[in-house]
Amino acid sequence: MPNLRERTDAGLEYRSFGSSTFQVGVLVVLALLTVLPLLSLLVEAFTDADRRVTFGNFVHAVSDGYNVDVILNTVWLSFLVAAFSLLFGVVFSFGLARTSMPFKKTLRAIVLVSIISPGFLTAFAYIVLMGPNSGAFNEILRAAFGLTQTSGPLNIYTSAGFVLLSVPMGIGICVLQLVPTLTNMDSSLEEASRIAGVSMASTLFRVTLRLLTPALLSGFILTFTISLSLYGIPQILGIDVVSVAIRQSILVVNDMKTASVLSIAVTLIALAAVALYRRSIAMQKRYITVGARGARSDMFPVGRWKYLIVFLVFAYGLIAFILPYATLLYVSVLRNITHGLTSENLTASHYVDLFRDDFTRASLINSVILSAVSAGGVVALGLASSYLLVRMKSRFQASVDYLSILPLGLAGTAFGIAVLLTYINPPLRVLGFVGTLTILALAYVGHFLAFGVRGIQTGLLQISPELSEAARMCGSGPIRTMKDVDLPLIKGSLVSTGLLVAVLCFPELSISVMLQSADTQVVSTALLTRWEGSGGLQGASAMAILIFGVVAIVLSVVYSLLSRSRRK
Numbered sequence: 001m002p003n004l005r006e007r008t009d010a011g012l013e014y015r016s017f018g019s020s021t022f023q024v025g026v027l028v029v030l031a032l033l034t035v036l037p038l039l040s041l042l043v044e045a046f047t048d049a050d051r052r053v054t055f056g057n058f059v060h061a062v063s064d065g066y067n068v069d070v071i072l073n074t075v076w077l078s079f080l081v082a083a084f085s086l087l088f089g090v091v092f093s094f095g096l097a098r099t100s101m102p103f104k105k106t107l108r109a110i111v112l113v114s115i116i117s118p119g120f121l122t123a124f125a126y127i128v129l130m131g132p133n134s135g136a137f138n139e140i141l142r143a144a145f146g147l148t149q150t151s152g153p154l155n156i157y158t159s160a161g162f163v164l165l166s167v168p169m170g171i172g173i174c175v176l177q178l179v180p181t182l183t184n185m186d187s188s189l190e191e192a193s194r195i196a197g198v199s200m201a202s203t204l205f206r207v208t209l210r211l212l213t214p215a216l217l218s219g220f221i222l223t224f225t226i227s228l229s230l231y232g233i234p235q236i237l238g239i240d241v242v243s244v245a246i247r248q249s250i251l252v253v254n255d256m257k258t259a260s261v262l263s264i265a266v267t268l269i270a271l272a273a274v275a276l277y278r279r280s281i282a283m284q285k286r287y288i289t290v291g292a293r294g295a296r297s298d299m300f301p302v303g304r305w306k307y308l309i310v311f312l313v314f315a316y317g318l319i320a321f322i323l324p325y326a327t328l329l330y331v332s333v334l335r336n337i338t339h340g341l342t343s344e345n346l347t348a349s350h351y352v353d354l355f356r357d358d359f360t361r362a363s364l365i366n367s368v369i370l371s372a373v374s375a376g377g378v379v380a381l382g383l384a385s386s387y388l389l390v391r392m393k394s395r396f397q398a399s400v401d402y403l404s405i406l407p408l409g410l411a412g413t414a415f416g417i418a419v420l421l422t423y424i425n426p427p428l429r430v431l432g433f434v435g436t437l438t439i440l441a442l443a444y445v446g447h448f449l450a451f452g453v454r455g456i457q458t459g460l461l462q463i464s465p466e467l468s469e470a471a472r473m474c475g476s477g478p479i480r481t482m483k484d485v486d487l488p489l490i491k492g493s494l495v496s497t498g499l500l501v502a503v504l505c506f507p508e509l510s511i512s513v514m515l516q517s518a519d520t521q522v523v524s525t526a527l528l529t530r531w532e533g534s535g536g537l538q539g540a541s542a543m544a545i546l547i548f549g550v551v552a553i554v555l556s557v558v559y560s561l562l563s564r565s566r567r568k
Contacts, residue, residue: 382452
């Protein structure tokens with residue numbers, strides 16, 4: 001009878017035997033969703049109209065001063081967003097993880113809302129509040145100080161407005177990066193610094209923040225790269241950034257070559273930022289604070305300073321959530337904005353009209369279908385990829401890992417262009433996907449695939465392979481083992497990952513504006529159309545509240561499932 005080691009080795013061989021088709025299939029599907037669009041983008045950028053290799057497209061794009069200014073403006077604004085986000089993110093994370101500040105649950109809720117909430121919705125609200133002519137804040141300030149000017153003093157249609165509206169999302173991202181590191185950090189190093197007579201402020205800057213270097217750089221780089229790809233906020237505010245320029249190159253001058261060059265430019269900038277991050281933390285041993293012995297993470301004695309953090313938290317919540325959505329809700333129930341909040345001026349007709357309007361109803365149905373299909377596709381591919389990465393011995397593991405994360409390095413507009421080029425040119429043009437919901441679903445699945453792989457992979461890693469080995473030793477095949485053992489144990493990860501992807505897909509804008517047609521409008525593009533004049537300000541506000549309501553409900557379900565999973 002074989003010993004335990006022999007049986008284990010046999011199990012490993014069994015996992016690999018007969019699974020080549022599965023492994024190659026996963027790799028091919030991932031390549032079709034990620035590599036093929038990128039290759040199409042490169043071919044378009046490096047060829048002329050006759051499909052001959054050329055660098056002329058780059059020369060033409062760079063010779064246009066507008067394109068150069070747009071790229072520089074995008075990098076500068078993204079840097080500002082990342083810098084301010086990191087500054088406040090450090091303060092909030094420190095308060096959450098290392099102080100006894102009150103209202104910690106409130107801050108965590110605000111962080112989640114700021115990340116999931118679409119930025120273009122808050123942009124609508126701040127136009128109502130800080131529009132240069134009839135913005136509510138400007139009217140209040142002009143009346144309070146007796147100003148005779150008809151414009152200002154506040155103006156949201158500026159670069160400062162872009163930074164103001166983008167920073168709340170960035171703060172949330174930085175907090176998610178920093179809190180786990182601060183929580184797990186061994187405070188004995190800080191205690192030793194204080195025993196040696198170093199002040200609390202010096203300890204914070206010379207010990208704590210230095211040990212946080214990887215997390216600080218990660219939060220900064222991630223916020224920077226996401227800011228590079230923002231479309232909704234700059235489009236609504238009229239800010240010249242790369243994502244808007246890509247869209248204009250297609251719609252205004254029908255120049256796909258320039259759009260491809262700009263897409264590659266913003267992708268290279270993002271990749272350079274990631275390379276800088278990897279080089280900065282090359283000596284990883286310098287940042288190790290958790291070793292073999294147990295570690296403790298004590299609270300920092302900040303005294304009354306914690307109330308300043310609480311004040312900043314509520315200011316953050318006011319700017320990121322309360323003020324914009326209260327404004328949208330207020331506008332959405334008024335018959336006439338200038339008549340104020342009176343019983344005669346209140347109405348629910350704008351919400352009723354949303355469901356009566358065929359255009360809005362069709363866009364809502366399309367978004368629901370796309371969210372459900374995309375979430376299902378991401379979960380299915382995420383499960384297959386994670387199973388290959390965790391439960392199999394395969395030479396394709398590194399390739400699958402890189403391919404799954406690759407689309408996150410692309411701006412949404414750039415990835416949308418890449419997918420469009422893939423299916424608008426031979427040989428895939430014969431499929432007829434352009435202008436249909438299918439091409440949108442393929443783009444959504446490819447772009448958000450990393451969320452599925454990382455979420456499900458984490459769930460599988462928590463399950464000992466001995467359980468699967470025991471099932472197979474009892475005669476179960478790999479499919480039945482997965483169905484009876486693995487899937488029930490990672491059910492929470494599957495459901496929460498699917499719901500999270502659905503939340504991200506439902507209000508998605510940057511990819512949608514590149515791929516939607518007259519028959520495939522989604523809620524985000526329909527909202528832009530309504531805002532630009534076809535539905536009025538009140539109708540657009542009502543639709544914005546509807547979108548946020550759907551996202552908030554699904555987010556609540558996700559949070560509830562995650563909390564239940566942690567308790568189990």
